[in-house]
Amino acid sequence: MNLNSRQQRKSWQQCSNVNTAPNRVPSLPRNIFALLSLALTISVAVLIAPCSGHAQTNLSSIVGTVTDSAGAAVTNATVLATNLSTTATRSVKTNSQGSYSIQALPTGDYALSVSSVGFKTSKSTVTLTLNGVTANFILTVGSVSQSVTVTSASGSVALQTESHDISQTVTPVQLTNLPNTQGVSVLSMAVLGPASQPGNDFGNGNNGDEGFYGQTGNTVNLAGLGNAHTQFLQDSVENVNLLTQTANVVAPEDAASDVTTIVNNAPARYGQPSVVNVITKSGTNRFHGMAYDFLQNSAMNATNYFAVRKPPLHYNLFGADLGGRILKNKLFGFFSYNGLRSTSYGVAEYRVPTLAERSGDFADDNISGTIYDPLTYNPSTGSSSPFPGNIIPTSRFNQFGELWLQNYPMPNYPLGVLNINYIANMPDTATSDTELARGDWNMSSKNQVTATFFHFSSTIGSTYLLPTASNPGFGQFYDTSGTNAMLQDTYIIKPNIINIAKIGLNRGQVLETVPGVGVKDYAQSYGLNNVNPQPQQWAPPTVSITDYSSFGAPYAPQGALQNRFQYADEVDWDVKNHSIAFGGEFVRSQFDGNWVVLNNAAYNFDGSATSQYIDGQRSSTSTGNGFADLLLGYPQSAEVADGISIADFRGSDVAAYVQDDWKVRPNLTLNIGLRYNFDDPPVANNGKSALYNLATNSPVPGTWNTNYFDWGPRFGMSWSVNK
Numbered sequence: 001m002n003l004n005s006r007q008q009r010k011s012w013q014q015c016s017n018v019n020t021a022p023n024r025v026p027s028l029p030r031n032i033f034a035l036l037s038l039a040l041t042i043s044v045a046v047l048i049a050p051c052s053g054h055a056q057t058n059l060s061s062i063v064g065t066v067t068d069s070a071g072a073a074v075t076n077a078t079v080l081a082t083n084l085s086t087t088a089t090r091s092v093k094t095n096s097q098g099s100y101s102i103q104a105l106p107t108g109d110y111a112l113s114v115s116s117v118g119f120k121t122s123k124s125t126v127t128l129t130l131n132g133v134t135a136n137f138i139l140t141v142g143s144v145s146q147s148v149t150v151t152s153a154s155g156s157v158a159l160q161t162e163s164h165d166i167s168q169t170v171t172p173v174q175l176t177n178l179p180n181t182q183g184v185s186v187l188s189m190a191v192l193g194p195a196s197q198p199g200n201d202f203g204n205g206n207n208g209d210e211g212f213y214g215q216t217g218n219t220v221n222l223a224g225l226g227n228a229h230t231q232f233l234q235d236s237v238e239n240v241n242l243l244t245q246t247a248n249v250v251a252p253e254d255a256a257s258d259v260t261t262i263v264n265n266a267p268a269r270y271g272q273p274s275v276v277n278v279i280t281k282s283g284t285n286r287f288h289g290m291a292y293d294f295l296q297n298s299a300m301n302a303t304n305y306f307a308v309r310k311p312p313l314h315y316n317l318f319g320a321d322l323g324g325r326i327l328k329n330k331l332f333g334f335f336s337y338n339g340l341r342s343t344s345y346g347v348a349e350y351r352v353p354t355l356a357e358r359s360g361d362f363a364d365d366n367i368s369g370t371i372y373d374p375l376t377y378n379p380s381t382g383s384s385s386p387f388p389g390n391i392i393p394t395s396r397f398n399q400f401g402e403l404w405l406q407n408y409p410m411p412n413y414p415l416g417v418l419n420i421n422y423i424a425n426m427p428d429t430a431t432s433d434t435e436l437a438r439g440d441w442n443m444s445s446k447n448q449v450t451a452t453f454f455h456f457s458s459t460i461g462s463t464y465l466l467p468t469a470s471n472p473g474f475g476q477f478y479d480t481s482g483t484n485a486m487l488q489d490t491y492i493i494k495p496n497i498i499n500i501a502k503i504g505l506n507r508g509q510v511l512e513t514v515p516g517v518g519v520k521d522y523a524q525s526y527g528l529n530n531v532n533p534q535p536q537q538w539a540p541p542t543v544s545i546t547d548y549s550s551f552g553a554p555y556a557p558q559g560a561l562q563n564r565f566q567y568a569d570e571v572d573w574d575v576k577n578h579s580i581a582f583g584g585e586f587v588r589s590q591f592d593g594n595w596v597v598l599n600n601a602a603y604n605f606d607g608s609a610t611s612q613y614i615d616g617q618r619s620s621t622s623t624g625n626g627f628a629d630l631l632l633g634y635p636q637s638a639e640v641a642d643g644i645s646i647a648d649f650r651g652s653d654v655a656a657y658v659q660d661d662w663k664v665r666p667n668l669t670l671n672i673g674l675r676y677n678f679d680d681p682p683v684a685n686n687g688k689s690a691l692y693n694l695a696t697n698s699p700v701p702g703t704w705n706t707n708y709f710d711w712g713p714r715f716g717m718s719w720s721v722n723k
Contacts, residue, residue: 057269057570058236058279058450059104059490059500060128061579064135065666066098066114073098074139077116084109084125085284087329088442092495092574099663101579103572104490104498106440106450107258107279114139129169130260130277163661164671164716165265166223168193172281175253186253187220190261190276195223199246209244213510213559214460214478219246222274223264231272235280235438235452237486237504238271242591243560247276248508249456249482254290254321255336255436257281268657268673268714269570269581280438280452283332287324294318304347311345311425319434331441338434340458345425348464350549352408352422353627354415360392360631366415367547368625371610374634382616398633399527404543405631406470407551419547426466432458446492457481463515465551471540472516474551479559482508496574500583504566511559511594514539522600531640533599542602546626554602554639563590582658591649591682601640609634647689649703651682659714667721673714681706 062081066074077094085108094100107128112135115121120142126133170178170189178189191197199210199219210216210227218241219227228245231238241248258279266275298313316339323334356364362371371392376385411421434456441449461477488502516522522540523531531541542552570583607624609632629635659673681703683689690699 057233057277057500058106058130058486058488060107060130061105061132062102062110062112062126062128062135063132063579064100064137066094066100066116066137066139068119068139069141074116074119077114077119077139080113080115081105082111082113084111085282085286086332086440086442087285088448089445090492090495095576097577097663097666099577099666101574103574103579104492104500106282106448108282112137118142127171129171130258130279131167131169132163163267163669164718165262165267166194167260167262169261170259172257175256175259185217185250186256186259186278187218187247187250187276189253189259191220191222193261193263195263196261197221199227210246212555213244213480213512215241215244215246215480215510218244218248218250220261220276222261222276225264225274229272230274230276231266231270233275233277234454234484235278235450235486236488236502237484237506237566238564238587239278239484239506241482241508241510242562242564242589243510243593248506249454249484251278251280251436251454252319252336252338252434254292254319255281255334255338255434265714265716267581267671268659268675268712269583271655271675271677280436280454281321281323281334281336282438282440282450283323283325283334285325285328285332287322289320289322289324291320292318306349306423307347307425309425311347312343313345314341314343316341326439329442332439334436334438336434336436338432340430340432342430344428346428346462348422348424348426349418349420350422351415351419351547352411352549353405354411354421357627358405360394360397360628361390362387362392362625362628363390365390365625366419368607368610368623368628370612370622371625371628372612372622374609374632377613379616383613387610392628392631397631401631401633403526406468407465407474407540408549409465409468422549424466426463428462430458430460432456432460448490450486450488450490452484452486454484455482467515472519474540475515476553476556477513477515479511479513480509482506498572499569500572501569502567504568506564506566507562509559509561511557512553512555513557513559514553516540517557528601530642531599531601532642533596534644534646536594536646537596537599539596539600541600542598543630544602544604545630546606548627552600552602554598554600555596558594558596560591560593562592564588577663579661579663580658582656584654584656587653589649589651589653589682591651593647593649595645597645598639598641599645601638603635604637605629605634606636608636644686644688647684647686649682649684649689652680654678654680667719669718671714671716671718675712675714677710677712678708679710 066077068074075094075096075098078091079100080089080091081102082089090102092100092102105128107130109127112124112126113121114137116139118141119139122137122139124135126135175189199216200221210219220230221227222230232240232247234249239248256278260277262275264273266273294317296315298310301313303310319338321336326333370386371390372384373387374384409422413421413423415421436454438452443449458480459477461475463473463475465474467473485505486502491499493499518536518538521538537557539557540552542554544550565588566585568583568585570581573580605626607626607629608618609624609629611624612619612622655675655677657675662670664670683701689703691702693700
């Protein structure tokens with residue numbers, strides 16, 4: 001396994017000031033505190049071309065103007081919107097400027113009807129996404145009983161021009177027809193627009209948290225910002241893993257009705273400048289569903305040139321969804337399932353101890369010509385004597401060396417110049433299950449209730465050594481699970497005043513682990529002193545042997561389990577030329593972290609004990625044998641963390657905001673907002689988290705300094721010069 005150094009942790013992971021200390025080395029990788037409070041953001045944008053409107057969490061809006069053939073505003077006209085899937089209706093009146101706004105609408109296809117005394121009724125059909133839609137109508141003189149159908153081809157239904165933010169929406173048709181580079185993940189569709197790209201690990205190699213925990217595919221990079229500056233939403237519930245700052249759960253594309261990406265300049269209702277908002281499909285009055293199964297195997301594959309036998313391959317991606325009515329026009333449901341079962345094999349090439357080396361015989365060793373007995377070292381001459389015949393007596397074998405030897409398989413390939421004597425097909429596995437459900441209840445013409453539930457679990461990893469009767473095997477695996485649930489009530493107080501209340505749950509676990517975790521106390525079974533991990537951290541030590549294959553994971557198991565309980569309320573109020581939204585949210589977070597930082601010990605055997613020494617200096621030509629050092633029990637270095645590196649954190653976040661989209665003129669809209677955030681620094685239940693106060697030379701309980709002045713004003717404008 002790659003014994004990569006893990007130097008930093010960010011986000012909530014840095015909340016723990018754990019009491020760990022090295023046993024034999026002066027320092028260990030340290031956690032670094034990072035501040036995650038929202039920076040003051042002022043975004044100013046002037047767009048002289050039409051632009052898309054802002055997303056309203058999981059709801060959207062239809063806006064527009066109604067004029068007569070001479071261009072004069074038609075006031076007090078009735079605009080009726082009918083959801084074609086559920087027949088739910090909403091109506092509003094135009095104001096003195098002929099403008100109208102229908103807020104807090106579920107996405108989907110709508111039939112619009114505009115009527116006014118003395119004019120023919122005008123009708124149109126629009127597809128509403130989270131970006132909103134602008135539908136302008138020109139009425140002609142006639143009777144209300146007469147009607148005119150307006151199509152989008154006529155140009156009367158225009159793009160949204162009510163907001164300055166840069167955003168895009170991928171519709172259900174596009175989700176189905178566009179190629180997906182990430183299986184069925186919707187995040188590959190979230191980066192189709194400008195200034196967007198798939199997620200990267202900005203650390204050194206894979207040393208960032210997203211790479212370390214295998215979560216790079218669950219993030220995107222927008223407008224040149226890191227993934228920590230993107231707010232992921234699933235059905236209006238914040239869907240962010242605090243440990244990696246990536247999406248906690250990712251919906252399959254066949255279960256999504258709308259994927260909206262705000263690249264930057266997000267309205268005040270959002271806590272980050274960039275947003276990825278995914279909406280689940282809903283049931284309709286008509287039943288709809290699908291099923292699929294993608295299968296791939298190795299039947300037609302050729303045998304790898306280096307393989308002993310053809311590596312097997314089994315890949316099966318399957319799923320189904322079904323939506324429809326439970327009670328016509330009243331109650332609707334949707335359910336989706338997606339599963340993955342994948343096993344592929346790669347060719348592993350190792351250098352394992354030979355049969356002779358296992359018995360202590362290094363006479364024909366291909367690594368070092370002569371091995372020296374460290375017990376014969378003479379300080380006065382600075383030299384030691386070779387083992388007779390290059391053979392270590394079995395009576396000299398160290399207990400740990402004998403036990404670790406049992407982890408190695410027997411050679412199955414002739415040892416040659418490539419220093420390889422064991423070749424085998426080792427499996428890479430991926431298993432995942434996704435269940436998603438949504439229900440919509442039209443309680444009345446003024447009240448709609450929506451509930452969603454989304455659960456995901458996945459295990460992905462690679463096996464490096466297969467398990468035997470005496471060891472659990474070696475490998476690296478990522479266990480990931482997440483749950484996202486939401487209950488929302490939309491209530492129309494008046495046609496121009498709507499209240500949206502919701503509660504949400506975001507639960508997630510990200511864990512980098514190895515086989516055999518917690519099965520037994522490996523330190524005790526191997527006879528290791530001063531190695532005392534917690535029971536849930538029990539894992540084999542890491543042993544690195546120069547010129548031999550090395551196994552172990554010094555930073556596993558490691559990860560966190562989070563629960564985030566979210567409560568929010570928003571009021572949308574249309575008054576004259578202002579579309580005002582104000583609200584607040586409260587989030588209670590539970591974060592249980594497990595940080596293994598060499599808790600199970602790491603040993604390095606490099607041949608220095610059995611090397612030749614001349615005048616007290618190690619020879620550059622006769623450098624000994626690392627495996628011989630292991631048999632004798634002489635590591636060149638040993639590291640272990642001593643202390644408790646498990647902590648349970650609790651914290652709360654509070655936010656309040658107001659957003660005013662002021663239509664100054666039919667072609668000019670100002671977007672003005674203000675948001676206040678208070679991130680209460682989380683505190684560890686065991687009292688181990690602390691900040692160091694330099695002035696008093698003492699620790700202060702907490703994780704970061706409290707910020708009471710986290711204000712975020714927003715300002716932008718949208719101007720259509722051709723109107």
